[in-house]
Amino acid sequence: xxxxxxxxxxxxxxxxxxxxxxxxxxxxxxxxxxxxxxxxxxxxxxxxxxxxxxxxxxxxxxxxxxxxxxxxxxxxxxxxxxxxxxxxxxxxxxxxxxxxxxxxxxxxxxxxxxxxxxxxxxxxxxxxxxxxxxxxxxxxxxxxxxxxxxxxxxxxxxxxxxxxxxxxxxxxxxxxxxxxxxxxxxxxxxxxxxxxxxxxxxxxxxxxxxxxxxxxxxxxxxxxxxxxxxxxxxxxxxxxxxxxxxxxxxxxxxxxxxxxxxxxxxxxxxxxxxxxxxxxxxxxxxxxxxxxxxxxxxxxxxxxxxxxxxxxxxxxxxxxxxxxxxxxxxxxxxxxxxxxxxxxxxxxxxxxxxxxxxxxxxxxxxxxxxxxxxxxxxxxxxxxxxxxxxxxxxxxxxxxxxxxxxxxxxxxxxxxxxxxxxxxxxxxxxxxxxxxxxxxxxxxxxxxxxxxxxxxxxxxxxxxxxxxxxxxxxxxxxxxxxxxxxxxx
Amino acid sequence: xxxxxxxxxxxxxxxxxxxxxxxxxxxxxxxxxxxxxxxxxxxxxxxxxxxxxxxxxxxxxxxxxxxxxxxxxxxxxxxxxxxxxxxxxxxxx
Numbered sequence: 306x307x308x309x310x311x312x313x314x315x316x317x318x319x320x321x322x323x324x325x326x327x328x329x330x331x332x333x334x335x336x337x338x339x340x341x342x343x344x345x346x347x348x349x350x351x352x353x354x355x356x357x358x359x360x361x362x363x364x365x366x367x368x369x370x371x372x373x374x375x376x377x378x379x380x381x382x383x384x385x386x387x388x389x390x391x392x393x394x395x396x397x398x399x400x401x402x403x404x405x406x407x408x409x410x411x412x413x414x415x416x417x418x419x420x421x422x423x424x425x426x427x428x429x430x431x432x433x434x435x436x437x438x439x440x441x442x443x444x445x446x447x448x449x450x451x452x453x454x455x456x457x458x459x460x461x462x463x464x465x466x467x468x469x470x471x472x473x474x475x476x477x478x479x480x481x482x483x484x485x486x487x488x489x490x491x492x493x494x495x496x497x498x499x500x501x502x503x504x505x506x507x508x509x510x511x512x513x514x515x516x517x518x519x520x521x522x523x524x525x526x527x528x529x530x531x532x533x534x535x536x537x538x539x540x541x542x543x544x545x546x547x548x549x550x551x552x553x554x555x556x557x558x559x560x561x562x563x564x565x566x567x568x569x570x571x572x573x574x575x576x577x578x579x580x581x582x583x584x585x586x587x588x589x590x591x592x593x594x595x596x597x598x599x600x601x602x603x604x605x606x607x608x609x610x611x612x613x614x615x616x617x618x619x620x621x622x623x624x625x626x627x628x629x630x631x632x633x634x635x636x637x638x639x640x641x642x643x644x645x646x647x648x649x650x651x652x653x654x655x656x657x658x659x660x661x662x663x664x665x666x667x668x669x670x671x672x673x674x675x676x677x678x679x680x681x682x683x684x685x686x687x688x689x690x691x692x693x694x695x696x697x698x699x700x701x702x703x704x705x706x707x708x709x710x711x712x713x714x715x716x717x718x719x720x721x722x723x724x725x726x727x728x729x730x731x732x733x734x735x736x737x738x739x740x741x742x743x744x745x746x747x748x749x750x751x752x753x754x755x756x757x758x759x760x761x762x763x764x765x766x767x768x769x770x771x772x773x774x775x776x777x778x779x780x781x782x783x784x785x786x787x788x789x790x791x792x793x794x
Numbered sequence: 795x796x797x798x799x800x801x802x803x804x805x806x807x808x809x810x811x812x813x814x815x816x817x818x819x820x821x822x823x824x825x826x827x828x829x830x831x832x833x834x835x836x837x838x839x840x841x842x843x844x845x846x847x848x849x850x851x852x853x854x855x856x857x858x859x860x861x862x863x864x865x866x867x868x869x870x871x872x873x874x875x876x877x878x879x880x881x882x883x884x885x886x887x
Contacts, residue, residue, distance in 0.1 A: 619865075627862065658837075673881075
């Protein structure tokens with residue numbers, strides 16, 4: 306298969322299959338062979354972050370070759386019989402290794418569950434199977450969906466982080482190793498890694514997609530969402546995985562009928578959280594972000610600065626996640642298996658244990674503050690089609706790996722310095738209040754690392770968010786840029 | 795019947811945990827840290843000490859509890875309307 310086909314969008318891959326130019330088996334084999342060549346590192350996965358990748362990206366914990374080819378053969382038989390289940394029919398995908406896949410190991414990124422093979426599918430996997438998509442691989446992630454701790458490298462520059470925790474999913478999408486991907490997000494784990502590698506990633510509204518069969522990090526914060534090479538990919542995938550599921554009582558009976566045509570942008574209103582644009586470390590970055598906003602204005606979008614309320618979002622995340630995670634992982638402490646967690650997670654697991662000790666009244670206080678913040682954010686965002694801020698102020702940082710884990714396993718959502726602490730962050734607010742957010746690439750920093758914008762909408766308004774993303778991508782080509790191979794060291 | 799402090803703590807359960815947490819807050823106010831003894835009492839109210847029998851892990855947990863007490867202070871300082879409900883209120887749709 307020619308190189309460029311690996312980087313096709315979902316629509317492009319679907320057209321390739323529909324035209325008969327390639328079968329699903331051929332397509333799947335091509336991606337599998339490419340993964341064998343470019344991805345498999347000389348060490349087993351899951352693992353700690355390391356430096357001995359030998360040039361491989363290490364985005365895949367498990368490559369399910371046999372199952373993938375069986376599913377692809379089934380897809381081909383159905384296509385031959387005139388049955389095309391959806392636009393995803395026959396397309397190989399990778400899913401973050403948090404979602405259960407029957408007969409394919411699901412490790413949660415931890416050696417504790419190195420050999421855990423579920424006998425059931427997560428709800429999303431069932432829906433993708435129903436859509437005709439081909440499960441190809443389980444993607445690497447930070448252990449137990451921890452932040453910046455995956456083995457996956459950044460294909461733009463191997464010495465840079467692909468952030469986390471959906472690192473393997475986004476890196477593989479951008480490197481043309483999968484047709485599309487599925488990630489999860491609690492506080493930023495789809496959009497942050499998408500930003501680091503220039504992928505398009507969508508965090509849906511909380512409750513849009515069933516979490517049944519997915520490891521819970523935080524019941525009241527976790528979302529599952531699509532990762533692709535463009536905004537349209539995200540919409541097409543979300544349409545297949547969204548919907549009510551009685552096994553996840555946070556889901557609602559609310560259809561998502563995606564429309565690929567974004568419509569006229571004239572008169573759309575975009576709220577700009579200008580304060581976050583000022584967090585960028587370099588003038589180059591600020592210029593890139595401004596040029597992106599200029600694109601929206603040239604399309605006729607009305608761009609207006611907004612202010613977000615300064616609320617103790619770090620305290621809210623810390624409380625809610627440590628209490629909920631600590632409760633969820635009680636068994637790991639009780640049976641001692643927590644001792645096998647990777648060394649970089651020692652502080653994190655101590656945080657979970659501390660969360661179990663926190664008085665319930667304080668957890669409820671956090672949820673009361675969150676209730677107020679939800680009302681405040683709803684009121685602000687409702688005035689616009691969407692609001693926008695840099696997904697992350699800078700390009701991907703250096704991977705700092707030496708003997709042991711050098712990056713402190715602090716709460717990854719804590720702003721790193723006092724200046725950051727004073728600035729409300731759209732992403733953290735959006736995650737707390739359940740708003741959807743789309744991360745799309747918008748340029749590069751001075752080191753050639755991608756920069757990204759996050760477009761956030763009101764609850765259930767993924768279409769409006771995707772409209773803006775698709776319209777932006779119709780005017781630009783950042784999302785079509787590929788990391789040059791051989792990858793830069 | 796004799797009963798050691800750990801067993802008593804399990805029996806006393808919530809009351810011990812609440813008292814120990816309060817002691818942890820006092821520790822932080824007075825010394826800036828949570829004492830090892832206070833953390834052990836908190837642990838014993840949870841169940842087996844497990845990895846926290848080890849001094850290095852216990853020290854990590856002391857830091858984690860201290861950090862959470864700082865977070866708790868931010869939450870308790872936040873002015874909330876008395877009518878504000880938490881996002882966990884049970885409802886039947």
